[in-house]
Amino acid sequence: KGQIVKGIYHVQHVNQRASDLRDFIKSFKGVSTKYLQNYLNWYAINDKLMNSAIPAIAAIEMAVQSFTTWQDYMLIRSGTLII
The missing domain is CATH 1.20.890 (cAMP-dependent Protein Kinase, Chain A)
Incomplete structure (x- = not known):
């Protein structure tokens, strides 16, 4: 084998x-x-x-680790970035 x-x-x-x-x-x-x-x-x-044991915590950790999270959020909020 x-x-x-x-x-x-x-x-x-x-x-x-x-x-x-x-x-x-x-x-x-x-x-x-x-x-x-x-x-x-x-x-x-x-x-x-x-x-993950607690998916919400894992999602927050991933968001915090991203350099562009806030920019992406603002683009989504303004309608410029469509997911």
Whole structure:
């Protein structure tokens, strides 16, 4: 069978993450490669929130860590930036 653990991640862990991402992408009717990075960002944020003990705290921590959070908020509020 060979070695199944190399480095810090088990092969099963990597396979599970790939499967989870595949399932996330399949939930959409179609994925444009133009917006693929946005889908990946959404997946990463969703994963971080769902695996957090307190999702609201995790969301606040992510917002505070972003350099452009306030600017984005003001653009959304003014209607200039549409999500």
